[in-house]
Amino acid sequence: MLAQLQTNNGTFIGRYWNEYNVLRRYFSSDWGVSILSFGCSTGEEIRTVKALFPKATIFGCDHDWHDLRAARSLVGDFANVFHSTEADVLSHGPYDIILCNSVLLRPTSMINGKKCGIAPEQWSDIVDLLNSSLKPGGILQIINSNIPFRLHPAASSYESVRSPLLLGPNFVDMFDLERRHLCSGVTGAGMSAHCFRHLGEESWRDLRPSDFDDVHFRKSGGAQPLPLIDNEKIPNVPDRPAYATGTTTYRPVMTPGSRPSTYQEIDVTWTASASDVYVTRAVKRVWFDGSTVSDWQTSACIPGIAAGSFLEAVTGRASSRISIATLAEAALRSSPSI
Numbered sequence: 001m002l003a004q005l006q007t008n009n010g011t012f013i014g015r016y017w018n019e020y021n022v023l024r025r026y027f028s029s030d031w032g033v034s035i036l037s038f039g040c041s042t043g044e045e046i047r048t049v050k051a052l053f054p055k056a057t058i059f060g061c062d063h064d065w066h067d068l069r070a071a072r073s074l075v076g077d078f079a080n081v082f083h084s085t086e087a088d089v090l091s092h093g094p095y096d097i098i099l100c101n102s103v104l105l106r107p108t109s110m111i112n113g114k115k116c117g118i119a120p121e122q123w124s125d126i127v128d129l130l131n132s133s134l135k136p137g138g139i140l141q142i143i144n145s146n147i148p149f150r151l152h153p154a155a156s157s158y159e160s161v162r163s164p165l166l167l168g169p170n171f172v173d174m175f176d177l178e179r180r181h182l183c184s185g186v187t188g189a190g191m192s193a194h195c196f197r198h199l200g201e202e203s204w205r206d207l208r209p210s211d212f213d214d215v216h217f218r219k220s221g222g223a224q225p226l227p228l229i230d231n232e233k234i235p236n237v238p239d240r241p242a243y244a245t246g247t248t249t250y251r252p253v254m255t256p257g258s259r260p261s262t263y264q265e266i267d268v269t270w271t272a273s274a275s276d277v278y279v280t281r282a283v284k285r286v287w288f289d290g291s292t293v294s295d296w297q298t299s300a301c302i303p304g305i306a307a308g309s310f311l312e313a314v315t316g317r318a319s320s321r322i323s324i325a326t327l328a329e330a331a332l333r334s335s336p337s338i
């Protein structure tokens, strides 16, 4: 039996929608694609991914029997949900995509006066298993890991696949394999994955800007090259009447004398129609020493549920949780080859 890592089972429909949406565009069709939600909790991640990959074969596993029961009742027979043993993870694979979101962590605790997260050996064992279960050319999506994926030996066989539409890989504390504390995650206002910052801890100099960017890792090998993505714009119908427009700026509150921090400065302008939002998002990452390590701007036309997520992000509200019907409608409109 695998060790239980994250004990909190919090999840919801539409969580990480942006990241799944970007993932969807790496596959020209979802026919024959197999996906594992590792740590599926009560099934909302499976339900959400199904909307974008309606023809894929979807699996979910979790350590917790109560969550598994809830997941089975939520997803019915469109996904195979099983208890997370090493044998079962391997026997249902190999997979084209593995989602490992908010699993590779432990709530930070104090042990002998020192902050601690996940046990490095447990983290390594699970990452080994996921690596063994992924097809060559497959994609591993990791959000919220206590330890950056690049520190695992398997990472040398992966390349990161970046997109300016990705909001970010984590808002939790990070450590290295020697349990040294790299940074403390500090969530921001509204949509935390969008507006997080991190405070420097004992080994913050060992952090890399990529630790705050990389979400998708592509395993080497495989016959299919990644499709070229047209300037990271989500295709949909652009000419609808606007009913609202706005701008939002995010700047973290920095108290004088506080520990060094890395954070993002974000400026968003948006125009909403009945069902889409056109967003221009400028993001600058300020590093611990005050230097700028990335600075870019991207525009996107975002349909349905993703538009809802962006509106939540820019208004700082997370009240409009999205219905399954909206998800399905968004999937039809945003999937390139359905």
Ligand SMILES: C[S@@+](CC[C@H](N)C(=O)[O-])C[C@H]1O[C@@H](n2cnc3c(N)ncnc32)[C@H](O)[C@@H]1O
Pocket (backbone or CB within 6 Å): 002, 003, 004, 005, 006, 007, 008, 009, 010, 011, 012, 015, 038, 039, 040, 041, 042, 045, 061, 062, 063, 064, 067, 084, 100, 101, 102, 103
């Ligand atoms: C916060 S939930 C994440 C749910 C979903 N992936 C998401 O991102 O919304 C974390 C889940 O990971 C599960 N988990 C922890 N250790 C696990 C393991 N070794 N194998 C499978 N699931 C595990 C927990 O039981 C919990 O349901």
